[in-house]
Amino acid sequence: MSSTxxxxxxxxxxxxxxxxxxxxxxxxxxxxxxxIQIADLRSHAAGRGVVARSDLDDGExxxxxxxxHVLSVQNSHLKGRLPQDLEALGPWLSLIVVMxxxxxxxEHSAWAPYFRVLPSNFDTLxxxxxxxxxxxxxxxxxxxxxxxxxxxxxLEMVAPIVRANPALFPAVNxxxxxEGEAGTQTLLILAHTMGSLIMAYAFDIExxxxxxxxxxxxxxxxxxxxxxxxxxxxxxxxxxxxxDADRNNARLFQEEESLVMKAIKPIRAGEEIFNDxxxxxxxxxxxxxxxxxxxxxxxxxxxxxLGQICQAAGLSSADIESQPPLVFLEELELLDDGYxxxxxxxxxxxxxxxxxxxxxxxxxxxxPADQLEKQRSKNKPPKPSLGETEAIxxxxxxxxxxxxxxxxxxxxxxxxxxxxxxxxxxPMEASARRKKMAIQVRVGEKxxxxxxxxxxxxxxxxxxxxxGGSGLKRAANDDIDEQPRNKAFRT
Numbered sequence: 001m002s003s004t005x006x007x008x009x010x011x012x013x014x015x016x017x018x019x020x021x022x023x024x025x026x027x028x029x030x031x032x033x034x035x036i037q038i039a040d041l042r043s044h045a046a047g048r049g050v051v052a053r054s055d056l057d058d059g060e061x062x063x064x065x066x067x068x069h070v071l072s073v074q075n076s077h078l079k080g081r082l083p084q085d086l087e088a089l090g091p092w093l094s095l096i097v098v099m100x101x102x103x104x105x106x107e108h109s110a111w112a113p114y115f116r117v118l119p120s121n122f123d124t125l126x127x128x129x130x131x132x133x134x135x136x137x138x139x140x141x142x143x144x145x146x147x148x149x150x151x152x153x154x155l156e157m158v159a160p161i162v163r164a165n166p167a168l169f170p171a172v173n174x175x176x177x178x179e180g181e182a183g184t185q186t187l188l189i190l191a192h193t194m195g196s197l198i199m200a201y202a203f204d205i206e207x208x209x210x211x212x213x214x215x216x217x218x219x220x221x222x223x224x225x226x227x228x229x230x231x232x233x234x235x236x237x238x239x240x241x242x243x244d245a246d247r248n249n250a251r252l253f254q255e256e257e258s259l260v261m262k263a264i265k266p267i268r269a270g271e272e273i274f275n276d277x278x279x280x281x282x283x284x285x286x287x288x289x290x291x292x293x294x295x296x297x298x299x300x301x302x303x304x305x306l307g308q309i310c311q312a313a314g315l316s317s318a319d320i321e322s323q324p325p326l327v328f329l330e331e332l333e334l335l336d337d338g339y340x341x342x343x344x345x346x347x348x349x350x351x352x353x354x355x356x357x358x359x360x361x362x363x364x365x366x367x368p369a370d371q372l373e374k375q376r377s378k379n380k381p382p383k384p385s386l387g388e389t390e391a392i393x394x395x396x397x398x399x400x401x402x403x404x405x406x407x408x409x410x411x412x413x414x415x416x417x418x419x420x421x422x423x424x425x426x427p428m429e430a431s432a433r434r435k436k437m438a439i440q441v442r443v444g445e446k447x448x449x450x451x452x453x454x455x456x457x458x459x460x461x462x463x464x465x466x467x468g469g470s471g472l473k474r475a476a477n478d479d480i481d482e483q484p485r486n487k488a489f490r491t
Contacts (some may be wrong), residue, residue, distance in 0.1 A: 013040055016116045017048060023113035024236050029066035029258065036062055036273065038240060045291075045427075048117060049242045049272050056267040062250060063237055066258045070205060071111055072233035073098050081168060084161055091232040092198065093157050099194040099234075100162065104170055114236050122196045123290035123434060126150070132431065135438035138405030139445055140303035140338060141283035154191045155184070162187060200289045201239035204230040208256045235259055241275040245295045248276035283441045292437040300444035301340040302452075304358070304397050309339070312396030313365040325364045328376050334360060343444075344451040350386055350394070350459060353452070359384035366390050391460035392467050398456070402449050409446040412439050 017038040025032050035054040041047060056062070073079060073086050076098040086094040102109045109115065125133065125145045136142050162169040163178050171177050171186070178187040207230070238252055238261055250273050253260045267273060277285070279299045282292045310317040310326070320326040320335075329335040339358040351359070363382050366389040367375070375382050386394075419436040422428065428436065457464065 010040060013042070020113045020117045020236075024065075024069075027066075027069050029064070030069060031061070031064040032237070033060070033062050035060075039272070041242070041272070046242050047119070048240050050237070050240055051272050052267045052269050054269050056263045058263055058266050060263045062261040062263060062273065064258045064260045065235055065237065067205070067208075070233040070235050070259065071099070071102070071114065072205060072231060074231065075233075076102065077110070078102075078168065082161065082165065087231075089157055091204075091230070092195070093153060095198055095202065095232050095234075096154075096191055096194045097158055097161055099197065100158075100190050101168060103190070103194065104172065114234075117240070118197055118201070120193065122193070122200075123286075123430070123437070124196050124199065125287045125290075126192055126196055128434060132434050132438070135435050136283075136441060138401075139283055139442055140305070141287055141441070144284075144287060150192070150195065151188060154188060158191055159184070159187055196290075197234070198232060201234055202232045203235050203238065203252065203259075205233040205259075206230050206254050208254075237261075238275075241273055243277045243289070244274040244293070245276060245279070245299070247272070247274045247295075249274055251275070282444055286437055286441060292440045294440075297444055298343060300343050300441075300448060302401060302445050302448045303338045303340050304401055305338045306336065306361075308397045308400040309358075309361060309365070309393065311400060313393045315365070324369075324376075325367065325372060328372065329361065329364055329381070332379075332381055334381060336361075341448065341452065343448050344455060348455065350391070350452075350455055353455070354386070354394075356384055359386060359390075362386065362390040362393055365393060388460055388463035391456060391463060395456050395460075395464055398449060398452055402446075405442060405446065407442075409443060409450070412443045412446065415439055416443060 017040070021032070021038060024030055033056075035052060035056055036050055037053050039049050039051045041049040050062075068075060073094045078098050078101045079086055086097060088094075089097065102111045103115055106112065125136075125141070126147055133142055133145075159178065166177065169178070171183065172190075173186050175183045175186050177183050235252070238259065241250060241261070249263060249265050249267050249271075250261055251264050252275070253262060263273075277289070280288075280296065281300045282296045283300070285296050286292050307317045310323070315323050315326070317323070317326065320330055326335060334357065336357055339355055339361070341353060341355070341358070344353050354362075360381055363384050363386075364372070364375075366387070367382060371382075416436065416439045419428070419432060419439070422432070423436070
């Protein structure tokens, strides 16, 4: 994670950590194992982290935070000072409002020592400029940032509360109020800052009878079914643990009265204590948390859009109602906007890799009209299978997907090598750091495309050649610039 203050001197940085720990340890019911400590990991580009002072056993309690000391809507003083029902805003926006309030209270906030150790600058995609986002051209992650939708939700639901209560939400950064263009932009920045903190650090706080929970990031700051979500809360100290897919050695357990972080394997003195975000692609790691690590490379995916697949089949997905195969799957609630394909492993076949929903779409698009009508009369989807026709559609969709990227993988790998060499001489500027992470993401996605090209050719090379698909072989050999820049239909 990025540190609150990347360039603070070590003594001041440590005083912030010590002050936070003293504040937290003084709260009733909080227990912190003396075998752990907060460490300055900025030299490893990891900001703050938690490390073991002494050996820890599997199952040993690291710290316990009572539910009353979680920064949440329920625990904030703001809840009783507003006429509005904050929880009606949903878990994301309600916590954004609470965190804006607490932040604006400054040293008067009960959470002031906590805010001092939280980041104020972010590399999450919500904060990238259009030029920086251009480095992610081709990746489906750009469509998932959701900044416009987040802005609209903030202005529609958060801004009226803030503007109607100036005594609770004092203006900052030189603006007289949160009205007008300057005030609105200041409020949006505040809201995005708090939303990014929640996305990167908050936990889903389950009801006491539920014992498990985890972090979750969504498009923008909203979900499709927020009313069914648990509330969100910032869990002090738990959120200072960095995450690592390979070295995960701790887990947060949600008990009746408290949240307890425990070791899930032996941890030796001097080792960092890691949480885990689950099996998420590096693109999502970057979108939600603002960093990229190769430990999550095995979870990378590419996403074929419905438009790319339909275009490869000679259809348009722009008007689903005009396409019988799409209407059929839509009626059965079996049609998606996009289909994620994971990184292939050695020996995998296409049937092993492709999700069932994609196999079903390919099969349905391959059906002759009479067979499609027969399936519709039964109101049952066809049994997914992968033959030559399906493989030809898949190959075309892969080529359309690849054509979205502006550079070949060999070029990206060379750029990445240069950036890593530069990084060895000292911290990178933000623009270079973001460029490096974008290249890591797109290299991972192109590696998946290469793997898929190889498997498709191995299984269906003859059929593709007969269908005029020699370009697939060229693509597998990195000659991306030879591929036509077809623009796929977008849904």
